[in-house]
Amino acid sequence: MNLRFVEAFYWVVSLKSVSRAAEKLFITQSAMSSRIAALEEELGVLLLDRRDKQFRLTVAGMRFFNHAQRLLALQREIKGEMGAGAGQQRSVSLRIGVIESVLHSWLIEWVQHMRSGNPDFELELTVETTPVLVDQVKRGALDLAICALPTVGEGLRSRALPPMEMVFVGHAQLHRKRRYTLADLARLDLLTFQRGSQPHVGLLDLFRAAGLELKRVHAISSISAMVQLVEGGFGVATLPLAAVRRLAERLPLKPLNCEAQLPPLPVHANYREDPTSAVAQGVVDAVVDYVVALPDHRKKR
Structure with a gap:
């Protein structure tokens, strides 16, 4: 039994799509279909129900999928053992x-x-x-x-x-207060990630719980864009502290000391x-x- 055909069948079932499985294995969709057909011919049963466009496994296909998982796991085990025995470094x-x-x-x-x-x-x-x-x-x-x-x-x-850990981030020369209250920050333009994201929701919840209305919240999906806006004095951003520490080595950024903590990401x-x-x-x-x-x-x- 050709294990490449077994692998093809495994990914078709796992991804529930012949085209996605073909993309995964870097082959054409016709080549993927040919592998499945060859496997069916060898086994003497139909594995996929092709009567309409909706993906379905036959009863035989469901049974063979369990065998396919075991065959591929055994193949991986053999390759790992023999490769280790040969002392060869395998690329990743x-x-x-x-x-x-x-x-x-x-x-x-x-x-x-x-x-x-x-x-x-x-x-x-x-x-x-x-x-x-x-x-x-x-x-x-x-x-x-x-x-x-x-x-x-x-x-x-x-x-x-x-x-x-998430922090408020300002311009090192423009935001000089030793400690910022939420009321201070509410009066500034705030920059955070895209709408509906955890940082965006967490920011709104933090001020809502404090009973504060925000001046403006800008939803931006790019950290690079947020950083450039802070550099330009546009407002204060919410960013991961680890990222801020890296960026602050070459840019005029600093985490602001605030009375309240943002929810972690x-x-x-x-x-x-x-x-x-x-x-x-x-x-x-x-x-x-x-x-x-x-x-x-x-x-x-």
């Missing part, structure tokens, strides 16, 4: 998606850390908002998505990472369980270990 190629908060906080150091242990580490990086990243990992377009929400669904896994590592490879799980473990081991002044100030 990974499609990672992250939110900007992660990019500006610790992602670069983590990539350098990964590269030092595996010189052949190859990265395909996507920087997007949380809803886009969640959708891409569900469709199989990403191996790993690090964002503000967990993914939910069959075959999907999520692990919580340490949340990021949750972070989740999301990936699809893949019996054909231990890479995603191994990289998630590496991410968790790295972030948890960050010094306290980087994680929770």
Whole structure:
């Protein structure tokens, strides 16, 4: 039995789409269909119900899916054991998606850390908002998505990472008060992430609970844009403290001392369980270990 055909069937079922599975395996949709047809011919049963455009498994397809998972897991185990026995260093190629908060906080150091242990580490990086990243990992377009929400669904896994402390950030020369009250900040233009995001909702809730009406809240999806606006004296932004400390090394930014704390930004590592490879799980473990081991002044100030 050709395990490439088994792998093709596994991803068609996992992603519930022939086209998405073809994209995942970097082959054409016709080639994917041919692999499924060849597998059906070898088994002597129909695995997919093709009577209409809606994706359906036959009874035989549901039964074979369990076998496919075990076959691919065994293949991974054999490759791992034999590869380790040969003492060969295997390259790691990974499609990672992250939110900007992660990019500006610790992602670069983590990539350098990964590269030092595996010189052949190859990265395909996507920087997007949380809803886009969640959708891409569900469709199989990403191996790993690090964002503000967990993914939910069959075959999907999520692990919580340490949340990021959020702070009010002002211009180092323009915002000189030793301590800001919420009333002080309410009179300023405030910049935060896109509407409906956790930082946006948390900011509104903080002032609502204090009974304060905000002058203006600008919803901006880009940290770079927020930083440039703060530089230009446009207002005060809400950003992860770890990102601010990095950016303040070269820009006139500073976290403002405030009487109230913003809610922390949750972070989740999301990936699809893949019996054909231990890479995603191994990289998630590496991410968790790295972030948890960050010094306290980087994680929770």
